[in-house]
Amino acid sequence: MGAQSIKSNLVLILDFGSQYTHLITRRIRALNVFSLCISGTSTLQSIAELNPSAIILSGGPHSVHAEGAPCFSPELIHYVESKNIPVLGICYGLQLIVQKLGGEVKVAGKHEYGRMEIEVAKADGLFGNKKVGAKQSVWMSHGDEAVRLPEGFEVVARSNQGAVAAIENRARGFYGLQYHPEVTHSPEGMDTLKYFLFDICEISASWKMQDILDEELKVIKSKVGPNDLVICGLSGGVDSTVAATLVHKAIGDRLHCLFVDNGLLRWRERERVMETFERDLHLPVTCVDASEKFLSRLKGVTEPEKKRKIIGEEFINIFDSFGQELKQKYGKEPVYLVQGTLYPDVIESCPPPGSGSTHSHTIKSHHNVGGLPKNMKLKLIEPLKLLFKDEVRELGKIMGVPEGFLKRHPFPGPGLAVRVPGDVTLGNHLDTLRKADEIFIQSIKDAGIYDNIWQAFAVFLPVLTVGVQGDQRTYSHAIALRAVTSHDGMTADWYDFDHKFLAELSTRICNEVVGVNRVLMDITSKPPSTIEWE
Structure with missing residues (x-):
């Protein structure tokens, strides 16, 4: 989102590679608190620019003893203490806190994986009003354990095997859980996250979709010059349509939408989509049949990543051609390209920009993220890139996009090319x-x-x-x-x-x-x- 929303009540998650990291993001947003995930190895400058109200260190598959194991910036400890920013370490994150603040972590004598039971060891600690001796089921997944805590830290809970399960140092603002509160297998995990956010961090549950809409409208209006032309590639899917509707609200008829028939669409998709754009959404849309161009370039190509990059490249070529047509008509070229990129697209394609991540893996290059050519002339406007699909649908509903359209199933940007393994031609x-x-x-x-x-x-x-x-x-x-x-x-x-x-x-x-x-x-x-x- 824009700078303002992430400078108030932002919970910043530093990702160290856990399969559950982005579930933390979702759980916190579900509590109406804005959360953002970046690489755990991000620079202090990139963290400070986001001005977080709280920081969560995620779990991860590494051992803190392993050579090259990811770690937060060495300047982070002083930064959070000087700014009074509470830090919660989860699993690997707890072990980093213990190790970097002077404690000791060793290979566990007994590994703890799956459902385990923990017992509260300190009243009025990280578990709020839970009494000493109270038990709860949690989900654990770790091979190392904290055997000596840093000075000033207390054990808040232990596992039924006697291992440290939760720690805190309230004076310094550091907390840790040796289990995953974000997964459904930890039934009381959300209560612990709520207590950390609302009681310890004193964050307010004020993140609302209407606020996001209002702010994005301001951001787009300030970013796009009064005479700038903007184009948007509409796929017929929810994401690009909501993005186009939002930008159209901000700049009106300076937005020029383009629907490309790339020969990889579903049954009668072109006719159905154009009818919806014109009849229900009232968006100005030009339709281009480029099926021969796409299919000729894809002939003989079988490797999925190559297919995605070819499709992304060809889309940009068509947008550039469309831009030249607009230049002939209006005397100037478009400056921006609107895309309906979502947060999962960014996550799967590559680490978030500027994260400096070296331990996150590319799952696949989405044609509108990892598949874009480096020499693209147009600047990007991606108003949805920090939102999940359900949040985009909520945003569309606020803007009056028909509910029937918002409920459409997702359709991939590369279209049927990724549903025909091998040569699609x-x-x-x-x-x-x-x-x-x-x-x-x-x-x-x-x-x-x-x-x-x-x-x-x-x-x-x-x-x-x-x-x-x-x-x-x-x-x-x-x-x-x-x-x-x-x-x-x-x-x-x-x-x-x-x-x-x-x-x-x-x-x-x-x-x-x-x-x-x-x-x-x-x-x-x-x-x-x-x-x-x-």
Whole structure:
């Protein structure tokens, strides 16, 4: 968000590589407190510029003893104490606090993984009004343990094995939990986070989506000059549409939207989307058919990352061409490009800009983040880049975007290119996928369960399988179906369809889609898989 919102009541999370780190971000935002995650190795300057009200050190897979183990800036201790900024270390974060403030961490005699029980050892400590001896179930995952605390620290709780489970030094403002309060397997974890935020840090629950909207409008108005032209690539998805609606509110008709048919769209997507833009959203949109350009560049390309980068590059080429058309019309080139980049896009594609992260891994390059060419002329406006999908939907609702549109399932920027593993230009693979996908989505809608599912789609599998259709042997393709439930796209579980529904769906696809004789169901959660196949 803009500078103002993250300079009041910001909880800054320093990420040391835990699989749960971004769950901390979500849990804190759910309490109406703005939280932001950056690399644990960020410079003090980048931390100070954000002016946090509290800092949380995340867990991580490393040992504090390992060579090259990530650590916060050596200047951080003095900074937080001089500014009276409370610090909470979680798991690896606790061990960093102990080690860097003069205590001792050793390899645990007994490892603690999974559900464990802890017992409160100090009244009026980090657990608020919990009495000494009170017990609670928590989720642990650590191989090291604190065996000697720094001077002035107290043990607030111990595990049922006697290991240190929680510590604090109120005078210096340091606290630590040797378990993960952010996961649902720690049922009372949210109570502990609330106590830390609202009682210890005295942060107010004042982060509201209306405030974010008001501030982003101010930021965009101040950023875009009075005569600057701005273009926005609309995909037909929720993210780009909400971003365009927000920018249109800020600068009016100086925003010029472009919808590109890249040949990788779903069944009748172009017609449906343009109708929605014109009839319901009243956005000024130019439609360009660039399917031949995209497909010719993708011919023979099978590597997923390469496909994403080609698509991102080609989009920018089209935006540049569109910019030249606007220059001929208005006598000046556009200065900015609006994108509906979300926080999960940034997280998965690369560490947040300026984080200096060396221990976060790129999961995949989103075409609008890691896939953008370095020599791009246009400057970016990304008003949603610190929001999760559910927050974007809430923002769209405030701005009057139709609810039916906001409930649309996510659709990837690279389109069907990431749902056809391998060369997307071979045979009629795209057409086959479109037909199967349309049957799948329409069946979900007819069954009245579309809104219960975060995302559903079909995947074309580039393999041939033997079948029997019409008493004849066939050697045709297989289609995989994927449907997941999620809150923000960071984690997901597969949707458990009724078996009768699946049987009828499989029959329909095999009967109505030429070249398909087998239907498979993807029942993998995220993690270990991602939602999309590529």
